[in-house]
Amino acid sequence: PFEIDSVEVVEHESYPYEYGEEAQFEDEKITLPNKEVKAKLAFSHGLAHSAKLGAFEEIIQATFEDNKHLPLTLARYGKIPLSRYQIRKKIGKLFLDRTSISLHLGELDTPEFFWENSDYEPLYQEMTIELDLHSRTSALNQKLGVLHDLFEMLGQELSDQHSSRLEWAIILLIVLEVLILLLHDVMKVI
Numbered sequence: 001p002f003e004i005d006s007v008e009v010v011e012h013e014s015y016p017y018e019y020g021e022e023a024q025f026e027d028e029k030i031t032l033p034n035k036e037v038k039a040k041l042a043f044s045h046g047l048a049h050s051a052k053l054g055a056f057e058e059i060i061q062a063t064f065e066d067n068k069h070l071p072l073t074l075a076r077y078g079k080i081p082l083s084r085y086q087i088r089k090k091i092g093k094l095f096l097d098r099t100s101i102s103l104h105l106g107e108l109d110t111p112e113f114f115w116e117n118s119d120y121e122p123l124y125q126e127m128t129i130e131l132d133l134h135s136r137t138s139a140l141n142q143k144l145g146v147l148h149d150l151f152e153m154l155g156q157e158l159s160d161q162h163s164s165r166l167e168w169a170i171i172l173l174i175v176l177e178v179l180i181l182l183l184h185d186v187m188k189v190i
Contacts, residue, residue, distance in 0.1 A: 011054040013047045023123050025130045042120040045111050046127025053108060053136050056101050060143045063097050067150060080157045087158045094151045098144055108137055 017030035023039060024031045032039055074080055114121040
């Protein structure tokens, strides 16, 4: 009941663990050196970051699936067959997804827990390496860049639609003015 901004697909990260000589994460199995809570917490932070990153990856993938037809349509037909209202809605959705993820990417930094417990940070670092968090974060940032480009393209399309309507309005006004002048000067009607 207290959840805010829930995700549609829940990410689960679970790995078997055992106690052994030294802490490690190999072959998707966690070995804890003892039953100390801080060691478990160090591994848990890595798992939590992986799950959070997975949720972001799901959001980006869903956004790409919803919008992948737009660049293809633009390439084929030279315009996007959406109304200004629909384009604005797409821009708003893209902006929400992008800013939501951008604002939360800071949560994937090294947790404050390790400022006071730096001797446990190597366990966390091992998890980040094994779960490939740095390259996944980099890939996510690249996808956010592509979303930004899509956002810019939709904004440009909206601007082009508006410019085109203004041009047609000006052309119609010029034609109307010419007709009025013809009626006035040539036919002496007005």
